[in-house]
Amino acid sequence: MNILGISAFYHDSAACLVRDGRIIAAAQEERFSRRKHDARFPINAVTFCLREGKVGKDGLDIVAYYEKPLSKFVRILKSHFVSAPQNWEAFRQAIPLWLKERLWLPYTIEAELHRLGYAPPHKFVYPEHHQSHQASAFFPSPFQSAAILTADGVGEFDTTTIGKGQGNGVSILWQQTFPHSLGLLYSAFTYYTGFKVNSGEYKLMGLAPYGRPTYADRIYHHLVDLRPDGSFRLNMKYFGFLHEMRMTNRNFDELFGGPPRAPESEITRREMDLARSIQVVTEEIVLRMARAARSQTDEENLCMAGGVALNCVANGAIARAKIFRNIWIQPAAGDAGGALGAAMFAWHQAENQPRTLDAGCDAMRGSYLGPSFRDEDTQDFLTANGYPFRVLEGEGRAEAIATQLAQERVVGMFQGAMEYGPRALGNRSILADARSATMQSRLNLATKFRESFRPFAPAILEERAADWFELDAPSPYMLMVANLREDRRRPPQNDEASLPLDQWVNQVRSVTPAITHVDYSSRIQTVSARTNPQFHAILSAFERMTGCPLLVNTSFNVRSEPIVCTPANAYQCFMRTGIDVLVLNKFILHKGEQPAWEESIDWKQEFGLD
Amino acid sequence: MKDLQWFPPILEPRAASVRPILWSVVAGAAFGCLLFARGHRILALGVWVVTSLLALGLSSQSLRRHLLRAFDWLGAGAGRVTTLAVLWPFYVLVFGAIRLALSAARIDLLGLRLRREQPSYWRPAAPETKRAKYYERLFTVEPAGEQSHVFAWAIGILAFVLLLAGSSELILRSMGFGNPIVYRVDPRIGYYPAPHQDVHRYGGEIHINAFGMRCRDVAAEKPAGTFRILMLGDSTLYGGSYIDQKQTYAARLEYLLNQNPGELPNSPRRVEVLSMGVNGWGPQHELAYVNAFGLFHADLVMVMGPPADAYRPRYGIEHFPFFAEGHRPDFAWQEFWEHLRWQHNQRSTGGSAGFDSGSREGQVLAEGVDAWIGIATLAQAQGSKTDFELLPNEDEARKGRAGELTQLVLDRLLPELAGRRVSEAYPLPLIRSNLGVPKLYHDGAHLDVSGHRIYAQYLRDRVLQVASAE
Structure with missing residues (x-):
């Protein structure tokens, strides 16, 4: 059927x-x-x-x-x-x-x-x-039964549900309804701090570690009436999305000392503190909900879905709290x-x-459910356009790619089937050496053309994850944040918090500074040989060469562009940006060997800001 | 960069359809036929020209593009107009009323109130067995609310109904309903406009004086040095709600004659025209009125109206969508409803019994003509001159001859008038020669603004002629 x-x-x-x-x-x-x-x-x-x-x-x-x-x-x-x-x-x-x-x-x-x-x-x-959402969380999971927690902006009426999955069925047990939504609460702060709603939430999450939770009490006191079981109501006096075309209103502005930050303007201490504060509140709400789910269902496993489940920091908090033995997130x-x-x-x-x-x-x-491209078709594309390439075959492929990475070259990786979901998991990824102190700024400014404060995420061999991170379970989909182990950290050299944002972000905090956020956290992808043998081979080769089993793994696109889909998309992104090497299946292309790239349009205007 | 076709071609949104243009052509052609059949030939020709151009445009590739763009633009414009003219008032009135009603009933529809005493905001979900019934439906069970939704919906529906009634009341009032002239029921006369009324209708002002006449206030006694004309008639004299009082031919006639009253016999200082036309009247009402009120010492009595009025018996107010004195409608939709009911009765019964009964012979016609003769006799007995001005309808004017029923009246009435040396006129050539004038007739029987103007000019000459005759 x-x-x-x-x-x-x-x-x-x-x-x-x-x-x-x-x-x-x-x-x-x-x-x-x-x-x-x-x-x-x-x-x-x-x-x-x-x-x-x-x-x-x-x-x-x-x-x-x-x-x-x-x-x-x-x-x-x-x-x-x-x-x-x-x-x-x-x-x-x-x-x-x-x-x-x-x-x-x-x-x-x-x-x-x-x-x-x-x-x-x-x-x-x-x-x-x-x-x-429940079905997407439970049915593909490895659990026979589980508690299911879904939270997003809003569906028909529901914004948050606690349910149960058992065998071949799911059911909603408890619900919260519009407009009392954790997703909309987070989006309100996304809007207020000058990021785009429905696409900038993860930027807010990335900004949080730079701030202090100075506004958390204000949020609890004025905006959110939170119950011990994680249920809550928003005080709609402060929110605009019910009566206007904006997320917040003047009351919100007065509460937090001014109008929303204009997009693309300077990020100040206020925005950092707001980001941290709402992250703290979100984590608290999600933790309470998880506890409620546990007590209501008496299940050891938890499945999650809904836009709020993309908040990896909150997911990490649930994992650390050990409320459930196992967690699986769509x-x-x-x-x-x-x-x-x-x-x-x-x-x-x-x-x-x-x-x-x-x-x-x-x-x-492995969430590799999208289109893949045959070598023959890829070669036809390269030949038709006269793009010079070399062929990488067999076991030498991984070694060759790892060599490029070890030389601090930025590699655009295009292989296999495209990922399904917002994360790049090695098949449509930009890979780089996380040990480099300049790699984060280089990638942000010259390759991704995005805000400099944003951290990068690591992909690490699954079997080596526990050696580097405080993580005791696989994280194959980059949906968990965990801290770098203390023995991998370096103490801050000066008072980082007093530095401007662009200098703060470039401080070396570990042996892998490109993926270490200011609070030593990382959003981790564990790579197994079973689900992605090619990617696993590259990481293994890199570890053999350098002793480091992890790489920067960021999505293969520039800011505001969707992740690349076809070899043509990949080549275009490769030539428009600071990527040094492009791997298209078994073909490798070097930037210096390519013909000059000319475009009649200003491609940076092609994609609106996100 | 040459790209390969990795997938089947990426599909773009469907191309604009020419169907709206085709439908416009068909509808335009049909509309043109309708206009042609209704006699608006030039307009029909214009519509056909436009639809032909549209059809031709479709056959050309480049023209089609422009047409599609034009239709898109029109569609967007029509959408904006519809949004402003329909959607916005609907939203403000209906949704605003529902919000007020919910607020007044203190119904918290979305659960916005913070309930700090409540231990939990979680709501129990409907059991899966209940949800399962809706797997293949586009809707589901709603979450259990804090208050009964039935009550909320009842309030909402009530608010909606009230709002609908309110807005329809406003619309009908803007169309002129709700403030009609009321009528005095009189056993002698039947009915006539209740005295002392001032109303504003959609056509303009209506003033009813102390004697039930649609004209300015006059004294029962004729002032010295005044030439007084008493006009008796039906709705064609009254003028209808669509015309302002000053624009009726009676008022215009008074104005025209007062430009040079010295032209009249005995050089009066001023002229008064008393306009006693009443909707639905016939000769028997007119005779009963003058029997009750007298002729007001009129120098000239003019009987006005279509000859077919002779067929009207002296029926009462109940035959019409009129309101009696003291029973003015409270709402515009009351009047509107009466009109609708009356029109339905007209269609289903072929007209109320006795009203334009279609009887070619018979007692009604005889009584009608006799009543008119009675008025003439009364006027002559009191020394007033009399004149009968019989108004053709538009159809008779087009054909250039009186209709069958009209002819029967003329055959009976005119010899009687001639025998009594009463002047009369049936100005078919006048009307026929002015058929091309816009707004000549309002509905084929009643004159419109231009018709009243032209008729007043004609009546001025007639008055001078009749008044001066021996």
């Missing part, structure tokens, strides 16, 4: 094909359309999934959409019942779209499938938004993962099909 899961129309559209309970393919639309957070119907992702799965024109059995449009519409109407007539602008933008398109979702999907030459499916299934924890969750829900829950667990392994296949 072929089940196509779709998420669309809010942000991060995606598609996923599940066949008889096995994930065949999954991808986000933005990778194909090259529009970040593309919210349109994922026609290209759907095309890819159906072709990858070789689904016949009449072969689609079920289409599962990741939420219930009518319920969401009712919630929107209710929001306007309590905010009219102030919120006219939001009403004006939303209602015509709903009336014209979103309420007719089954027809839209059928029309798009028809455009691709596919017959309508036999059935449509519409799990609730948080059911899709790598595509945001709305893109809803497509996968909806498909899995349709198979297991709606069709009542059993789960087959694979001895401690999850079903995500």
